[in-house]
Amino acid sequence: MRRSTKEDKAMLGKSRGLNILPIALFLAFVTYAMPGLVGDASAKEAFAEQVFAEQAFAKEVMAEEEAAEGEGEPEIEWSQDVFYKDFEGNPLKGPVSGAPAPELGENDYNNYEFAPSRIILWIANQQHLYFGSFVLAVPIFCMLIEFVGIRTRDSDPVMSEKYDRLAHDLMKVSLTAYSWTAILGGVLLFTFITLFPGFFKYMATIFRPVMHVYALMFLAESGVLYVYYYGWDKMNDGGFLKWVHCSISVLLNLIGTVLMYLANSWATFMQAPGGIDEQGRFLGNIWHVIHSTLWNPVGIHRILGNIVFGGGIVGSYAAYHYLTARNDEERAHYDWVCYIAMFICIFGLIPLPFAGYWLMKEVYAFRQQMGITLMGGIMAWLFIIQAVMIGLLFFGANSYLHNSMSRVQGSQRYMKYCKYMVLLLIVCFTMWMTPHTIVMTPAELKEMGGAQHPIVGHFGVMSAKNTAVNLMITCTILCFLLYQRSNKKITVPWATVGNCWITAIFIGAACNIVFLGVYGYFLPANQRVGLSVPQVTSTLTTLFAGTAINISMFKDSESMGDIKWGTQSKVGTYAIFLLAISFTWLMGLMGYIRSAVRLFWHVTEVLRDNSVDAYTLTIGEAGKMLTFNTLFVWVQFVIVFWVASLTAKKGEAKAPDAVPVPAQQQQ
C-alpha cells in the first residue's frame, strides 16, 4: 500500500476531468429537465403562449378592423388550435393557412404482395433510427473523450494520446455508419412516398419548410463531420488548432441535435399535434407545429437513449475485440475501452427512466386516455415487457460492475456485498415483472379466488413496481460507488462521518421508497400517482449526494494497487453483449409503443388511418418484429465495423505502449 505521490496528484488533476465532467453534465441536464419533471405540464408553454396569444390577438383585431372598414367579411378565416391555449385557457386562434386533413381512401395506400406496407415502413423507419441514434451518439463520446484527452495532455501525455486515438477510432467507425444512415434515410423516404402517398402529402404540406431546413442541416452536418474527421491529424498541433478541432466537435453535436429535433417534430406532431385546427388545417405558425407538447421530452429521452445505445454498441465493439485480442496489451486496451463505453452507457441509463417519467407526464397532460391506453389499456402488457427489459439492463449493468470489481485490487472488501445486491435485484425484478392479471382458465380463476392472487396480486400494481424499480436503480448506484472506491484506502479525517452519511442516505432512501410504496396501497389511484415524485427524489438523492460524498472522500486516499486491465472475465464481457442487445430491443419496443399508441390514427384525432393496416398488432406479432429489427440492425453493424476495419492500417493493430487507467481508479 502506498501513499499518494506527487505523480498521483498530477493524475488526480487529470482524473478530475472524468470525475467532475459527468457530474457537471448531469447537473446541467437536471437543471434543464427538472422544470418539466416537477412543474405544471403547461407551465413550459406559458411564455411562448403569451407571445403567440398576443400575436394571434393582434391579427384578429386587424382582421376585424378591416372588416369594419367596409371591405366586407375578413378574407382570413380563423380557427381554433387543437392544443395551444391562451391566457384564459381558451383554445388559441390562428389564421387558416392550409387545406384540411384528407379523408384517405384506398388510392392513398399502396402495397406489395410479400408484406404489409405498415411492416415495411416499420422496418425502414426502425433501421434508420437505430443508425441515426448511433451516429448521433458517437460524436458526443468523441467530444467528451477528445476534451478529456486535451485536458490530460500536460499531466499525462501517454494517456492523452490514448484518449485522442480512441476518439479518432470511434469517428472512423461512425463515418462509415453515417453514410449507411443516409442510405437508410433514403430508403425510408421512398418507402413513405410510395406506400403512404396520401399521408406523406399531408405531412409534407404541413412541414414543407422544416423538411428543407432538415436537408440543409444534413448538408451542414456532413461538411462539419468531414472537416472534423479528415482534419484530425492536421489540426493535432497540441495547441490552438487542437482546441479549434475540439470546438468543431461541439458544432457537430449541435447540428446533429438540431437535426434530431427537427425529425422528432414529425413524430411528436403525429402523436400529439399542435398548430392545426380540428380539421387538420395549418394555422400559420410553423413553430407551433414543431414545438408540440411532446417535442421536448421526446428530444431529451432520445438524447439519453442515444448515449446508452451508442455506449452499448461501442462496448460490444470493444468486447468483441477484447475476445479476439492477440496479446495482453491489446486485451488490456480493449478492456479499458469496454470500461469507458460502459461508464458512458450507465451514465446515460440512470437518468433515462426519469426522462421517461417526464414524457409520460406530458402524454397524460395531452390526453389522459392516451396515457391510460399505454399504462392500463391495450399497451399495458408492452409495459410489462419493458419492465422485464429494464430489469435485464440493470442485471447486465450490475453483473458487469461486479465482474469488473474482481480485477481491482482491494475490491475484496466489497465483493461480499455483491450477493446481497444480486438478491435484492432478483426480488425487485420479480416484483417489477409481476403482472396485475394473467390469462387463466375458469378453474384456475376459481382456485385462486379471483383475477388477482391474494398475495402476489399486490405486487402487480404501480405502488410495488415504482418501489421495485427505484430500489433497483438505488442498488445500481450503490454498486457503482463501491466500484469507485474498490482500490482506495480512504484517509480523510472525516472518513467515518462520510461513511455514516453515505450509509444513512442509502438506508434512508430505501426506507422512504419502501414506506411510500406501502402507503400507496391506502390511497386512491389519482393520489397514488403523486408518490412517484418523492420516490424518484430519494433515488436521485442517493445518486447526487452519495456520489458527491464518495468522490470527496477520495482526497489523499491511498491506492491498494493498480487495476489489472485485460483480466475482465468472460461473464463480464458477455454482460456487455447482453446490455447492448437488450437495449436495442428495448429501444425498438418503446419506439413501437410510442408510435402504436396512436391506434388507428396517422395524426392523432386529425388524420385517420383508413388503410388495411390500421389495426394494432398483437404483442406476439410486435415481439417478432422487434426481434427481427434487432438482429437485422446488428448484422448491419457487424458489416459496418468490418468495412471500417478495412481502412485500418496494419500499424494501428499494434498494442498500446501503456495500459491506460481510467479516472475512477487513478488514485
Next chain:
Amino acid sequence: MLPEQSDVLWTFLAITFSVFALYVFINVVLHCREREDVSTTFWGGVFGAFLVVMFIETSTMMGMIQSEQLSFFFSKMVLTVFILLLAWGVFFKSAGIEAQSPPIIRAFFWWTTISVLLAGYTNWLPQQRSDPPPKAAAIVGEITMEEYAEMGRVIIFGAKQVAGQKAIGKGQCPLCHTFEAGNNIGRCPNLFGIAERGGTRVKEERYMNEPVKVGEAEPATGVIKGSPQDIQEEYRRAGAGGHDGMIGEDYIRESMMCPTCYVVKGFGGAGDLKSPMPVINKPPISLSPIEVNAVIAYLQSFENPGDFSNVTVPLPSQDDGPTEEASGDDEEQPLFVTGSEPIEEMINKLGCPLCHTIPGIEGAVGELGPPLHEKTNAPNRIKDPRYKGKATNTKEYVRESILDPSAYVVMNEAENELFPDGLMPANFKNMLSVEAIDKIVDFISETEAKG
C-alpha cells in the same frame, strides 16, 4: 404479417443460418488446407453437405406461409444448425485445431438466443389484436331496446373480450370508469347508479356554480351548461327544455359532450375544475348521436338486466344513421348473423372459437368451454341424470345449448368439475336468424373428435 405471407423473422433467421453454414464450410476448408494431416475432401464433403441441406431448408422456408414456417424452423432448421455446431466442434477437437469457435459466432448465437427468447416471451402473453372501430355503428333493421342497450355495452366494453385484459370498446370508458357497485378505485367516478344520480345532481348547489355557472358556455367545448335545448341539434333530446326540465339523460349526455361542465369532487385537475375526460363526440372517440344514445340506454339499464323501464332515449330508426355495413371490421357493432354467410364465418363471427374447440373450424381451439364433439357427446348428455332439458335428439340438444346455455352444464372431466355456468352468452337468440341457427345446428350436430 398476413397469414398468407411468410414471416419476416423466421425467413431472416433461415437466411442467416444459411450464411452461417457457408461461413463454417469456408472456415473448415481453410483450416484443412493449412494442415496436411486433415482431409479436405472428407471434411469439405461433410460441411458441404450441411451447406446444401441448409440452402434447401432455407429455400423451402421462403416458399412457406408463416404458420408452416414456425414448426419447420424449430423442428428442422434449428435441429440442422445444432447438428452442424456439434460436427464443427468434433472437427475442431478431433484435429486439435481450435479450442472454441470464433467469438463472432458465439456473439451471434448469444444475441440470437436472447432476441428469440424475448420474441417467445411476447408470444406467451395474452394476444389481442385491436382493430379500428367503425366510423359509426350501423342499424340493421328495426331493433329492440334490449338490442340498443347491448349496442351501448359493445361501445363501452367492445364485442370481444380476452381473459385477463380489460374490456375496452370504441368509447374507451373502462379505461377510467368503473361500473360495479362499490368499486371506487378507478381514475374516474363509478358509473353505477349514474342514471338516478344524474337527475338529482343537476339540482345541487355545486352543479349550479362550478366550474362554470348554469347558463354559461364552457369555453373548451362551447356547450351551454344546464341547457339541454342548446345542445347540438343532432344530439339533442326531443322536447328538451331548460335547466328546470333536466333529467338524468340530459346530465349524462352533457357529461359526455362537455366533461368539464361538471367535475365530480376528487376526480378533476386544477382543484376539480377541469375534467381529464375527452369530449365523446369529438375525435378520437367521435361517437355519433345514435351511439351516444345507445351508451345512455346502457347506462340507464345495466344495473337491472332485462329491465328497460328507466331508459328514456328513443329507439333509433334506420333514418337516423348508416344502414349499410360500416367499412372495415365490424366487431364493435351488435352482432347479427343472417345465415347467408359460410358456416366458418358465422361461427367465427359469433366468437365460438374463443371458448370451444370445434373440429372443422380452423383456429377453433378454445378451452374455456367444452369441446364441441356433439355427434358423439350429445346423445350421452341427453341420457345423463343431471340433464333436465327438453331435447330428445342431437339437433334439439345443440339448438337448446345455443339458445339456453344453462339448461345443461357440461362436466369438465380433466378438472373433475363442471364448466362454469353463465360464461356463455345467453343472448344468441338475438344474434341469429332462423336460417343461421338451422345451419349452425346442422353443422355442430355432425362434429366429432378427430381420429
